Amino acid sequence: xxxxTLQIARKAHQDRxxxxxEAILPPLLESDLANVYTLLNAIKHDSxxxxxxxxxxxxxxxxxxxxxxxxxxxxxEIIQLSAKVGFLDPAVAxxxxxxxxxxxLGVVRSQQVSLQIALLxxxxxxxxxxxxxxxxxIRRPLxxxxxxxxxxxxxxxxxxxxxxxxxxxxxxxxxFSDMRSAIERHHIDMQDELKxxxxxxxxxxxxxxxxxxxxxHDPLTGIINRREFERRxxxxxxxxxQGPGAEHVLMFxxxxxxxxxxxxxxxxxxxxxxxxxxxxxxxxxREADELARLGGDxxxxxxKDCVLNAGCKVAEGICEAVYAFQFRWxxxxxxxxxxxxxxxxxxxxxxxxxxxxxxxxxxxxxKHLGRGRVSLHGSGYSSSG
Numbered sequence: 001x002x003x004x005t006l007q008i009a010r011k012a013h014q015d016r017x018x019x020x021x022e023a024i025l026p027p028l029l030e031s032d033l034a035n036v037y038t039l040l041n042a043i044k045h046d047s048x049x050x051x052x053x054x055x056x057x058x059x060x061x062x063x064x065x066x067x068x069x070x071x072x073x074x075x076x077e078i079i080q081l082s083a084k085v086g087f088l089d090p091a092v093a094x095x096x097x098x099x100x101x102x103x104x105l106g107v108v109r110s111q112q113v114s115l116q117i118a119l120l121x122x123x124x125x126x127x128x129x130x131x132x133x134x135x136x137x138i139r140r141p142l143x144x145x146x147x148x149x150x151x152x153x154x155x156x157x158x159x160x161x162x163x164x165x166x167x168x169x170x171x172x173x174x175x176f177s178d179m180r181s182a183i184e185r186h187h188i189d190m191q192d193e194l195k196x197x198x199x200x201x202x203x204x205x206x207x208x209x210x211x212x213x214x215x216x217h218d219p220l221t222g223i224i225n226r227r228e229f230e231r232r233x234x235x236x237x238x239x240x241x242q243g244p245g246a247e248h249v250l251m252f253x254x255x256x257x258x259x260x261x262x263x264x265x266x267x268x269x270x271x272x273x274x275x276x277x278x279x280x281x282x283x284x285x286r287e288a289d290e291l292a293r294l295g296g297d298x299x300x301x302x303x304k305d306c307v308l309n310a311g312c313k314v315a316e317g318i319c320e321a322v323y324a325f326q327f328r329w330x331x332x333x334x335x336x337x338x339x340x341x342x343x344x345x346x347x348x349x350x351x352x353x354x355x356x357x358x359x360x361x362x363x364x365x366x367k368h369l370g371r372g373r374v375s376l377h378g379s380g381y382s383s384s385g
Contacts, residue, residue, distance in 0.1 A: 023043070051100050110186070215228075221278040247347075255338055358378070
């Protein structure tokens with residue numbers, strides 16, 4: 001039983017270590033070491049039984065902590081665990097921990113002592129039952145205590161015990177009562193420990209989900225970022241090239257006169273304008289369509305399962321909606337426009353890089369033709385919003 005308990009505890013630490021490795025992967029891939037240090041500091045703080053936490057890169061160079069960790073003396077209560085960070089081979093990095101198993105060993109020893117005590121008590125009861133079986137007055141209380149022992153073994157802590165009397169029967173009844181109290185306290189402690197472990201696992205899961213969200217979304221507007229947009233665009237392009245009849249529309253959007261707001265009212269005003277414009281554009285497309293901020297005042301939209309003519313009309317509607325939006329900052333009002341480049345995503349479309357380049361070229365053409373308009377790549381089509 002002790003070996004099984006230790007194996008369970010070791011696996012629990014290994015699972016927590018692997019969750020921690022997954023949580024630091026996104027910022028580590030982005031070389032965001034500050035965020036990696038913050039996550040590892042929080043994980044170490046929430047894991048007091050982790051004596052050391054070390055992160056090394058694929059070359060074996062230590063990334064965390066910044067200072068050389070102190071050496072620990074060899075002891076039976078200390079184990080070392082490691083987990084690969086990432087799914088590549090070789091891995092991006094390796095997370096190593098030194099775990100203090102003394103609390104678990106203490107619980108194991110306590111379980112062994114409790115089990116030995118319980119076995120001794122059961123054996124004593126059996127001997128007493130045989131010795132007093134001819135005495136009805138004594139046999140009955142013993143039978144009640146034996147039944148109480150069985151009930152306690154199944155977790156029924158409210159089991160009735162015989163009324164205490166003088167002599168050995170009274171002492172035995174008191175021993176049962178003390179044993180029941182001890183087992184009940186131990187049961188409560190184990191329940192509390194289980195709740196704490198579940199809470200820690202829930203926190204790690206939330207941290208992982210938050211890290212995954214931040215890796216895919218723009219922190220200012222809350223919409224997806226360039227990397228995530230290109231990943232989803234690649235999937236749609238593959239669908240269009242493999243599935244007959246599948247067609248989508250890609251739009252590159254560059255805001256007109258945005259720099260005027262930034263230069264006049266500052267970056268805080270520019271940030272608020274970008275969030276507002278993202279909301280305006282989201283209101284002009286479907287829930288299934290993808291809206292992303294590529295950086296600065298550049299956005300992109302992927303219209304799913306949309307023919308080119310309908311996509312151009314949506315783009316014109318976005319031009320009109322952006323121009324109609326009045327941005328107020330203090331006592332000043334501004335209007336910005338949108339220059340949009342449109343490219344079909346169909347079975348005849350080129351690769352991802354060529355597709356992005358075509359959309360960017362069409363957007364530049366819309367700027368060159370006077371801004372505030374839609375330009376279709378590879379054609380003379382240009383329409384003002």
